Amino acid sequence: MTRGSLTKFILHLHPRLVPEASAKVRFTWCLGGIALWMFLLETATGVLLMLHYIPSATGAYGSVQHITHVVSYGFLLRNIHYWCGQVMVALVVLHMARVVVTGSYAPPRSLNWLIGTSLLMFTLLVDFTGYLLVWDDRALWAWTIARNLAETFPMIGPLSASLLFGAGDVGDSILVRLYAWHVLFLPGIMIVVMGWHFWRVRADGGISVPL
Numbered sequence: 001m002t003r004g005s006l007t008k009f010i011l012h013l014h015p016r017l018v019p020e021a022s023a024k025v026r027f028t029w030c031l032g033g034i035a036l037w038m039f040l041l042e043t044a045t046g047v048l049l050m051l052h053y054i055p056s057a058t059g060a061y062g063s064v065q066h067i068t069h070v071v072s073y074g075f076l077l078r079n080i081h082y083w084c085g086q087v088m089v090a091l092v093v094l095h096m097a098r099v100v101v102t103g104s105y106a107p108p109r110s111l112n113w114l115i116g117t118s119l120l121m122f123t124l125l126v127d128f129t130g131y132l133l134v135w136d137d138r139a140l141w142a143w144t145i146a147r148n149l150a151e152t153f154p155m156i157g158p159l160s161a162s163l164l165f166g167a168g169d170v171g172d173s174i175l176v177r178l179y180a181w182h183v184l185f186l187p188g189i190m191i192v193v194m195g196w197h198f199w200r201v202r203a204d205g206g207i208s209v210p211l
Contacts, residue, residue: 053067
């Protein structure tokens with residue numbers, strides 16, 4: 001990245017002037033910003049939960065129960081992590097609904113609409129993989145259904161099912177794979193895509209005004 005490009009990137013993230021209409025909370029509701037705060041809370045509580053979670057077929061459920069009933073404030077920590085995830089999903093969906101209502105998906109913001117759509121997909125995936133990590137009966141059946149559905153995709157089905165959900169046989173490798181997606185790969189991808197999303201908001205002239 002050249003010096004001029006770096007300066008332009010920084011100015012897009014922190015512009016000297018912001019249009020007054022795009023700074024009003026009354027129609028944006030700050031849904032995207034609140035979703036970002038939920039992501040940060042998810043990260044903070046998730047790091048603490050990692051200290052006690054065991055990503056194995058035999059140890060996952062027991063470690064979740066240990067966090068919930070034995071670890072000091074573990075019940076509170078786990079519930080904060082769970083509900084922040086659900087709120088984040090709802091906020092992202094509402095944020096995209098607001099974008100549709102205000103016509104913010106139209107040019108020159110079409111690319112950012114696609115970026116935001118990918119963020120919704122990653123948000124759903126990170127929430128779903130977290131649900132599976134409990135590895136109780138419901139999680140096992142949800143994993144089975146999701147993997148079977150993924151396999152039905154034309155051409156890339158078997159590869160995507162194996163990549164996302166692991167081999168067909170239940171074992172420790174499945175939990176390790178889901179754990180890696182949930183705590184490393186998906187959040188890492190989301191951080192990069194969110195940075196790109198925020199930059200595009202500035203590059204496209206700020207948050208669009210209502211129609």
